[in-house]
Amino acid sequence: MSQPRPITEGSTAHRVYRYVPWAIFAFIAITAPFWAAHTPAFSIGESTLTFSLGNLNHAVAYMVGVLGLGILVGYNGQISLGNSFFMGVGGYVTATLVTDDGWSFLATLVVVLPVCFVIGMLIGLPALRIKGLYLALTTLGLAAVFPSIVRMEQLRDRTGGANGKRIESDLDAPGWVPIEPIGDFLSSIPLVGEWAYGEGVSGREADAVWVYLLLAALTAAAFWVARNLIYSRPGRSIIAIRDNETGAAVNGVNVPMTKTLTFGFSAMLGGLSGTMYAMAIGFVAPDVFGINLAIFLIVGLVVGGVGTLSGAIIGGIVIVFVPVWSAQIESVPGVPERFLRGPTGLFILGVLLIVLTFFLPGGIVYGMRKIRARFVQIVPDRQVAGDDVVVATGDATGGKMSRHGGKTALDVDDDPTLPDDDPHEEQAKRILDRDDGAESAPVSAPAQQTNQGETT
Amino acid sequence: MTDATTSPAGSPASTGKPILQVSDVHAAYGMVRVLHGIDLEVRDGEVVVVLGANGAGKTTTMRAICGLVDTTGSIRLDGKEIVGKKSADVARLGVAHVPQGRGTFADLSVEDNLQVGAFVRKDKEIRSDIDRWYEVFPVLGERRQQQAGTLSGGEQQMLAVARALMGRPRLLLLDEPSLGLAPMIVQNVFRNLQSIREEFGTTMLVVEQNANLALGIADRGYVIEAGRIVLSGTADELSSDDAVRAAYLGY
């Protein structure tokens, strides 16, 4: 294997390396709806998979839900499965305020965000005493209860009962946003324009693109707030509790307050995600926000990467598109056709959950970082190197999953105690590995027991 | 104990064949290395004591023998290599371990604790062995249906020893049997160990802070410091060694 190419921190090359991927990502994120508006299709064998803007909007809404769960589970270490409950609250509150009271979608956030924050804090209170598996159980119960709450007779006027509620309001693209010109411009790009973006967008397509842009803006705002939170002083407390609750308390972290507020914040993002779902789909129904969604959020979290923020983007896409695409698969060689008619999406998501936990517990984001580290290595600037490496040493071994005997050095990606990118972490790990003489394969997922005698 | 290694290695008091041979054993908890090359030997019928300050690695040595910690080096039981074996398999080879803190099955009854001590035995004498231990430790007999966790510290220690011996082990490992017990009770525990030794000829490796008592029932001993054996000899040699007297005997 060739040596990774060294890049000095702060150099021009480093800046290019850091900002160019972001620019590409931003370009893709902004132009994706113009592409998806024509529902591009891919043929695999006899099946045709589509990429529709409706599904993309749905995925963007879920990204925020995964993000909220990730902060609670991945950064604060509280294993909660109940965030679908808050998504339900957000979705239904928005639906009823828009349909029954004529509010605009965004205005409903004034109610949704504080309500979810408060409910989240209230549920966070018992969570101070209920931990680990019991919290997972209790919150799964919460997720299971939501559909029966909105089915209640007494709430039927507002929730529509078992039939769900259609939202009688359209999000029309306002005139001042030049959606159609942008579409025209994109399709006029030489060579690829017409192939990728068709004839541009108009009418209903433009409205859907507008919804996408709104959702994307809300998502960007949510990620921005989450990132600032995690990289702030409170964020450090949040993570300290995950890594060692007693230690955090000893070091002056107000553990109950921090945990409760984190619960509230996570719930608030859940509510936002529910509102966004209502905007994207225009329809809410009881079983949308049940146990399955609760587990899907976990799938999204694990697939993207527990303890990362950016993983939520991948997670949202996966939990929407895997079921959609699996339903579109008409035939797989060697698999009887009747199996493909059933809930293949559930099946694939379940398998993903298990397989990733075994083989890539840091999720896709971690996998990508590993691959990248094979090609480039960021060399720290001499003057700052010393301190940072020491900080990173402590953290590089404390991943979120499978941390047995301090052996599994899962990356603490997006960790505020590290500088923005992760080179120090890589370097710290090399230092550790050299010390230990150990293999530098941190993702030996189901880590071997240190105490060989115990469970094998 | 600076000149410790220059002391003469003790000649074995007993000339039985070696049961346990530990050589160049290293052990670590995760990245924390604790043992740095331990060598020791226990011969058939011997009682060997391991002395050492808190944190020297005595417990870790015992855990290494039982396969409870990541270990490298060589540990032979009756000539057979056991490094890398699981604790259950080491136990099945005839090593019984009374861990530091006694390791009683707190929510099992006294009787069940003794039963589970004989888990690997297939013979018909389990019942009579249990009754014999009730005779040796009458207080256990009185509380046979009581949950072990409700016994006093001294009673639990006796239960732990009896449970270990229920397996009819080739080798008994005892980790600080006096820990947390009142001096009177400690005397009692050691008197019992002495009589067990006399009656059954059990081979023992005993870790003990109370060097006086331990050397009293032992044939030989080792002194461990910071994960290394720094001194070894017969019980008499150790009792008269100045450094040992200063550090462990207090006179």
Add this chain to the structure above:
Amino acid sequence: MELFLARLFDGLSSGATYAVIAVALVLIYKATTLINFAQGELAMLGSFFAYILAIEQGIPLYLAIVLAMLLSAVLAAGIERVLIRPFDPADHLPLVIITLGLFLVINAVAGMIWGFDPRSFPRMFPEGDVWSMGIARLRWYTVGTMATVLVLLVLLTLLLKKTKIGLAFRAVSSNLESSGLVGVRAGPTLQFGWMLATAVGTLAGALFVADPFRQLDPTWAQRVLIFAAAAAVLGGLDSLWGALAGGIILGLVESMVVGYVDWIPNQMGLAAAVVAIIIVLVIRPNGLFGSKAVERV
């Protein structure tokens, strides 16, 4: 009075079935201090095994149920060995994720193989009532289920108290390290716990869908998992008889509250179960009958 008796009998009958699945949860909890989120789905799968064996293979119902229990136990042995054992039992998140993954996979596989059309499970007990008074009917089903649960618990208690494997199981659940030191192999013992729990779950599943008022489809266990978990928590999570008591209390509360308090709608039984879990865990973490402090870390 009639209404009260009717509620009482209803509550007993659903409570008994919650209790059996709760017993399965308790068995796995005792073995591994793990809550198996896939327990309900395993019971659902087991009830399909029994159905297929009885209806499609024509095997007598009781024999079919026993075979289904064995079949699901073998499956559980494989699951424990491949998916559970590699992980550190003290590290909860990966195990929660694995059992949730199993939840999805089992649910999906059942849907793919058998579809979602409801089927009616053969009757395990005679139709009709043992005794009735107006609308209050004590059905054979209720009596049969209760009797089965009692027999099951007696047998399990004997198995755990009187056999060598039961002793090993109790030793491992009491003190993992010490059990190794006396020569008990933890792996096979825990695997035995999974097999036992899953077989019990299959029986529970068969009992549940054998109610003439219920039908068999791949979704029945989702609600029941929460009730069973609530029953187990109420009973103390490590107590078999506590699970029975928890299940019956829950069944009674569900039928009495929902039956007598008009403004509480039918669906709120589930909410009551969740509230029960929260209250118990906050106020009395080792449940009403738990023998030792349930670890809450």
